[in-house]
Amino acid sequence: MSTxxxxxxxxxxxxxxxxxxxxxxxxxxxxxxxxxxxWDSHTPFPVHGLDKAMGLKRSPLPWVVLVxxxxxxxxxxLLQWWIGEVAYRMVISGKPLFAWxxxxxxxxxLGVLFAAFASVFGLLHLCRLPRHxxxxxxxxxxxxxxxxxxxxxIESGDPKYDREQTRSFLASxxxxxxxxxxxxxxx
Amino acid sequence: MASPTELLSGIAKPMPGYDPIGGRDQLVTDRADFASxxxxxxxxxxxxxTIGWWVTFxxxxxxxxxxxxxxxxxxxxxxxxxxxxxxxxxxxAIVNFVFWVGIxxxxxxxxxxxxxxxxxxxxxxxxxAEAMTIFAVMCALLFPTIHVGxxxxxxxxxxxxxxxxxxxxxxxxxxxxxxxxxxxxxxxILFWYVGLIPDLATMRDRAKTKIARMAYGIFALGWRGSNxxxxxxxxxxxxxxxxxxxxxxxxxxxxSFDFAVSQLPGWHTTIFPPYFVAGAIFSGFxxxxxxxxxxxxxxxxEHIFTMKHLDNMARVITLTGSMVGYAYAMEFFIAYYSGNxxxxxxxxxxxFGPYAWxxxxxxxxxxxxxxxxxxxxxxxxxxxxxxxxxxxxIGMWFERFVITVTSLHRDFLPASWDYYSxxxxxxxxxVGSFGLFGTMMCLFVRFLPLIAIAELKTVIPAAxxxxxxxxxxxxxHSDHPHSDHPHSDHPHSDHxxxxxxxxxxxHSAPAIALQKAxxxx
Numbered sequence: 282m283s284t285x286x287x288x289x290x291x292x293x294x295x296x297x298x299x300x301x302x303x304x305x306x307x308x309x310x311x312x313x314x315x316x317x318x319x320w321d322s323h324t325p326f327p328v329h330g331l332d333k334a335m336g337l338k339r340s341p342l343p344w345v346v347l348v349x350x351x352x353x354x355x356x357x358x359l360l361q362w363w364i365g366e367v368a369y370r371m372v373i374s375g376k377p378l379f380a381w382x383x384x385x386x387x388x389x390x391l392g393v394l395f396a397a398f399a400s401v402f403g404l405l406h407l408c409r410l411p412r413h414x415x416x417x418x419x420x421x422x423x424x425x426x427x428x429x430x431x432x433x434x435i436e437s438g439d440p441k442y443d444r445e446q447t448r449s450f451l452a453s454x455x456x457x458x459x460x461x462x463x464x465x466x467x468x
Numbered sequence: 469m470a471s472p473t474e475l476l477s478g479i480a481k482p483m484p485g486y487d488p489i490g491g492r493d494q495l496v497t498d499r500a501d502f503a504s505x506x507x508x509x510x511x512x513x514x515x516x517x518t519i520g521w522w523v524t525f526x527x528x529x530x531x532x533x534x535x536x537x538x539x540x541x542x543x544x545x546x547x548x549x550x551x552x553x554x555x556x557x558x559x560x561a562i563v564n565f566v567f568w569v570g571i572x573x574x575x576x577x578x579x580x581x582x583x584x585x586x587x588x589x590x591x592x593x594x595x596x597a598e599a600m601t602i603f604a605v606m607c608a609l610l611f612p613t614i615h616v617g618x619x620x621x622x623x624x625x626x627x628x629x630x631x632x633x634x635x636x637x638x639x640x641x642x643x644x645x646x647x648x649x650x651x652x653x654x655x656x657i658l659f660w661y662v663g664l665i666p667d668l669a670t671m672r673d674r675a676k677t678k679i680a681r682m683a684y685g686i687f688a689l690g691w692r693g694s695n696x697x698x699x700x701x702x703x704x705x706x707x708x709x710x711x712x713x714x715x716x717x718x719x720x721x722x723x724s725f726d727f728a729v730s731q732l733p734g735w736h737t738t739i740f741p742p743y744f745v746a747g748a749i750f751s752g753f754x755x756x757x758x759x760x761x762x763x764x765x766x767x768x769x770e771h772i773f774t775m776k777h778l779d780n781m782a783r784v785i786t787l788t789g790s791m792v793g794y795a796y797a798m799e800f801f802i803a804y805y806s807g808n809x810x811x812x813x814x815x816x817x818x819x820f821g822p823y824a825w826x827x828x829x830x831x832x833x834x835x836x837x838x839x840x841x842x843x844x845x846x847x848x849x850x851x852x853x854x855x856x857x858x859x860x861x862i863g864m865w866f867e868r869f870v871i872t873v874t875s876l877h878r879d880f881l882p883a884s885w886d887y888y889s890x891x892x893x894x895x896x897x898x899v900g901s902f903g904l905f906g907t908m909m910c911l912f913v914r915f916l917p918l919i920a921i922a923e924l925k926t927v928i929p930a931a932x933x934x935x936x937x938x939x940x941x942x943x944x945h946s947d948h949p950h951s952d953h954p955h956s957d958h959p960h961s962d963h964x965x966x967x968x969x970x971x972x973x974x975h976s977a978p979a980i981a982l983q984k985a986x987x988x989x
Binding site for chain 2: 301302303305306307309321322323324325326327328329330331332334335337340342343346350360361364365368369371373374376383384386387389390391393394396397398400401403404405407408410411412413414415417418423424425426427428429432
C-alpha cells in the first residue's frame with residue numbers, strides 16, 4: 282500500500298476510462314490475458330461478449346431459480362392436498378376432496394412466484410446489492426458509467442497490482458484517462 | 469413537431485432519414501449515440517412540468533375522486549347499490565375486471581414473449597407497456613375486491629389459518645383467479661423493477677438535487693454497471709422473461725376458467741382459454757397503441773417510438789382481432805353443431821335478443837375495425853391507428869359485457885329472466901378506474917424513465933464491440949482481426965453499422981441481451 286496517505290485512506294485501485302464498447306472489450310481481453318483477477322469492467326449497458334472477454338464463469342442463477350420454482354410448485358400441491366384431504370374435508374359439488382387436475386393452476390402459479398422472487402433476490406445476492414456506498418462513486422468521471430463511458434477498475438487487492446506499472450498498462454490499452462481511487466471510510 | 473390536429477388529420481410526417489418500415493434505422497440517424505439516448509429519455513423527466521401534464525393529471529385525479537366516492541358508497545351500503553340482480557349476479561364489476569386484466573396482458577407480452585422471440589423492436593416500448601400492465605392489473609384487482617361486498621373479510625380468499633379453522637376452496641376457479649392475477653401483478657412488478665435498476669442509476673447520476681439523488685439512489689440499489697453484475701442481470705432478466713411468458717398465457721386462461729368451468733350455456737366452452745388470451749393481447753396492444761401515440765407526441769419521442777412500432781402493433785391487432793372473430797364464429801358453430809338446445813338458445817339470444825345492440829357493437833369494433841390494418845397506408849396513419857385502437861377497446865369491453873350478461877340474463881327458468889342495467893355507482897366505479905390508471909400513468913411518465921435507457925443503447929450499432937464504425941464511438945476498433953473474437957462466427961458482427969438504412973432490422977443490433985446470454989459458452 283502506498284505510504285503517502287493518512288490512515289483513514291487506502292488505495293482501492295485504478296480506474297481506466299474508455300469511450301466505446303470496442304475499446305473496453307479489447308482492453309478487457311488484455312487485462313484478462315495479463316493475469317489480473319480482482320478487477321471489473323463497468324459499462325452503461327451489457328456489452329456483447331464482454332463476459333468471455335473478461336473470462337467470467339457462467340452465472341449459477343438458473344439453478345437457484347429452478348430449485349425455487351420446484352419448491353414453490355411442490356409446496357402448492359402439498360398445500361392443496363393438505364387442505365382438501367386433511368384440514369378441511371368438505372365435499373363440494375360431489376368433487377373429490379383432492380385431485381391433481383384442478384390443482385395444476387395454483388401449482389403452476391406458485392412455482393412461478395417462487396422462481397420470480399428467486400431470480401430477483403438471487404440476482405441481488407450474487408451482485409452483493411444493495412450497496413449504496415462504493416469507492417468508485419468517489420470519482421466524478423465514473424458518473425458517466427450510466428451514460429456513455431466504459432471503465433475498467435483493477436483493485437489494489439489484485440496480486441499483480443502495482444500502481445505505476447498497472448497505470449501505464451491500462452493507459453497502453455487505449456484508456457482516455459486513468460485515475461487512482463481511494464477507499465475512504467464511509468463518513 | 470406536429471400539433472394534435474395535424475396528428476389526428478393525416479399521416480405523420482416522416483423525419484429526415486427515416487424509413488417508416490425499417491424503423492430501426494431511425495435510431496441510426498444523426499441522433500443515435502449513447503449520450504443522446506440518455507438525455508432524450510431522462511430529459512422527459514428533467515424538463516419543466518408541462519401544462520398538458522398538469523391538465524391530464526388533474527383530470528385523472530378528478531376521476532380518481534369519483535372512484536373513491538363510488539367505492540366508499542358501495543362499501544358503506546353493499547353491492548345492492550349496483551344494478552346486479554338475480555339472475556345477473558355478475559355485472560359491470562366482473563366485466564371491468566376482465567377488461568382491465570386483458571389490457572394488462574400487452575406489457576408482459578411485449579416485454580417477455582417478444583424478448584424470447586428476439587423481436588428487437590420491443591425495446592423502445594417495453595418499459596412503457598410494462599408500466600401500463602401494472603396499472604391495469606391494479607385497476608383489475610380493484611373490481612373483484614369490491615365485488616365481494618364485505619371487503620374487510622377479503623383475507624378469507626387466502627389460505628391463512630383462522631379461528632374458524634376454515635380454508636378456501638381450491639376446487640373453485642375463482643380461487644385460482646385470486647392466485648393467478650395477484651401473482652401476475654407481483655411478477656410484472658418484479659420484472660419491471662429489474663429492468664428499471666440500471667435506469668434508476670442513470671437518473672441518480674444525472675440528478676441535480678440531493679432529494680432526487682437520494683430517491684433514485686435508494687431504488688437504484690447502488691448499481692454501478694459492473695460487468696460482473698450485468699452477467700447475472702442478463703440471466704435474471706432472461707429467466708424472468710421465461711417465467712412471465714407462460715404466466716401471461718396462464719392468467720387469462722385462468723380468468724376464462726371463471727366462466728368456462730361453470731355449467732352455464734354461453735360460458736361452458738373449451739374455446740375460452742385461447743379465445744380470452746387472444747382477446748387480451750388484442751385489447752392490450754390497442755391500449756399500448758393509444759398511450760404510445762399520446763406519449764410520442766407529448767414528449768417528442770417520435771424517433772424512439774417509431775412508426776415501425778406502431779406498424780408492428782397494428783399487425784398484432786389485426787392478427788389477434790381476427791382470432792377473436794374466428795372464436796365468435798366458432799362459438800356459434802359449436803352451439804349449432806352440438807345440437808344442445810340450451811347452447812343454441814344462448815347464442816341466438818346473444819345476437820338477436822334484448823342485448824343484440826351490445827353484441828353488434830362488439831362485432832363491429834372487434835372484428836371489422838381491425839381489418840382496416842391490412843392496408844399499409846392506414847397502418848401508417850396516426851389518426852386511423854388511434855381511432856381504431858379506441859374502437860378495439862370499446863369492443864373488447866362489450867365482449868366481456870356480452871359474455872357475462874347475455875349468458876346470465878335468461879337462465880333455465882323463464883320466470884326468473886331479467887334485464888340488467890347499470891346504476892350510477894356502476895358507472896362511477898368504471899369511469900373512476902380510468903382515473904386510477906391515468907393518475908398512475910402520469911406519475912410514471914413524470915418520475916421514471918419511460919423508455920429502457922440501458923436496453924435501448926444495446927440496439928444501436930455503436931453498441932457492438934466488434935464492428936462499430938463511428939456513430940457515437942470516438943475510436944472505432946474495427947481494425948482488430950476478427951478471428952480474435954470469441955463471437956467472430958456471428959454473421960452480424962461485421963455488418964453492424966448499416967448506415968444506409970435498408971435492411972437494418974436484421975443486422976444492426978447484435979448486442980441484445982438475449983444473444984449474449986445464450987451464446988455464453
